Amino acid sequence: MIKKAITGILGVICALLIGAVIMLVQGFHPLETYGALFQFSLLGAGPTATTLKNSVPLVLTGLSAAIAFASGPVNLGQPGQFVMGALAATFGGLYLHLPPALEIPILALLGMAGGAAFAGIAALLRMAFNMSEFISTLMLNMMADLFAAWAIAFPLMDPKAFSPMTRQIDQAGWLGELGGFSATILFMVVALAVSWFVFQRWRAGYEWRISGQNSLFARLGGCDIGRNFLAVMLFTGALAGLAGGLLVMGGPHRFLKGLGANYAWDGVMVAIVAGNGLVGTLLYGIFFSAIETGALGMELITNVPSEIAQVLQAVLVLVIVAGREYLGASLDRAEARRRAKGRTA
């Protein structure tokens, strides 16, 4: 645990240094830029609330990827499941008119159902035809994007809008603010708690983790590999779908063209950086969100384009992951040497 924290912090520092070099080469002032970046994302209650709100889709898709990768299935379909979840929640919000106490949970469930159903397609293709979910989820991502583009341009298009988007969903389904913080954060905390409980404390989660570490051992131990595979795909699909649904309910209240374009891929990066750990996913998700949120404010007072956030994130991923494996190995070596010395003395 301590080792993880050390390698993580060192990795972040190295990555920020590399980012500073990139800025220097481009003729920007790194300290000023970073100052502005974190001033607009973490300084004070307002920016922190925005950062936390923006972290919701990152953390949820990150959890989805982390649980999938740690359990075996290479579910890279978070972008598609996210879009289908958002579309399902929007569809519900357009045609269901219930009191908020019913509307909100139903829309959230619809989002989860949309994501889970879309992940289910890839799971069924794997189970029935042995088609690799790695490729099929990627292809389904593209198809989900195109399907959503069609849905909001033709059947669900707002006739009054000038670009493809749906009408706003019923106000009963809007997630507002609780004491200055978006209510979607509450959903994220609950989803994280449930995921942690299922994954770390439940028998099902234990079977998933064992299958992820050694599928043969799990099978010989009596786990039903096929059922676990389906369960993981549906569970992680539901998480990604929930992220999409919450984005619609808490944000623009409608499905716009290009909604949440990169959130899901960023979530996959978060999971990778966190080494598929659930707590790590939360921490890195908030950190990535801080960079993205701060970048928009930074653009206003410095000349640095906000797109630098994407570059910084990719550098973070590479440096932290490479650093973890490299540093982890050398820390282990140092530990072994120390023990060997202690034994001879």
Add this chain to the structure above:
Amino acid sequence: MNVFVGLLNGMIAGATPILLAALGGAFTYYAGMFNIAMEGMMLAGAFAAVIGSYFLHSWVAGMAFAVAGALVLALVFILFSVVLRTDEFVTGIALNLFALGATTYLLRQTFHVKGVFTSPGIVAVPRVDVPFVDKVPVLGDVLSGQNLIVYLSVLAVAVTQYIVFGTRFGLRLRAAGYSAACLDSSGVSSSSVRIKSLVLCGIFCGLAGAFLSLGYVRLFSENMSAGRGWISLAAIILVGGNPLGIALISLVFGFFDGTGLLLQNYGVPSQFSAMIPYAATLVALYAYSMKGRRRS
């Protein structure tokens, strides 16, 4: 007849970038690497091609820049996955996202536009008329007058086939994939073979990128590669890396790409016709797994 010629030309245009990227990936596939960075390399190549062509006013410079741009990503891949031994899958995903972020950032930084950059100052790669063949009716319309990179990609199939199966390097390449430990113990460093295979992959993906941005259009748009790198990965897996197989399957994908454009003329929404190549990949994956099942 015009529809037929149009379909064939559409097929060739759709197949070329996938073919080049897949041939590049074939080298790393034979070397036993799980390289999924073709998407990013292609995107970096497409962007660098526009830079070179726009600022130096020459398509040759554009192609050279494209190869250089993709090679930069290949070098980062080498640094992380071969030298530092980071997981190849993780490196690939991070590199693809890095390419997307970096090209979007540089697009904004260099040309001060968001989304798409197009300009009459970008010099496209020329079409080549093959003498004598261009006089033949129908056949001449398809075999002649194609983009230079199309002919290069045909050449690339032969070159790849020769390198992998006809040279000493090819033998070592396949040995690195078959058993890296055996290769190392016989005195040839499998790491250096893998580095060379990644460099080759970078060159091919760079050309694929140049075709995207300087071939039939002269522009760069965000995320221009649009999943073609993933389709090329599927193509490699489906035929087990064989260059001739890759050529065939790329043409099949190109055909579906071309059909999509054709269907648009008959009132099918463009969003659905654009899904066809991805759906075709799923169908190909299905056929592949059924073939595998029958064998076992």
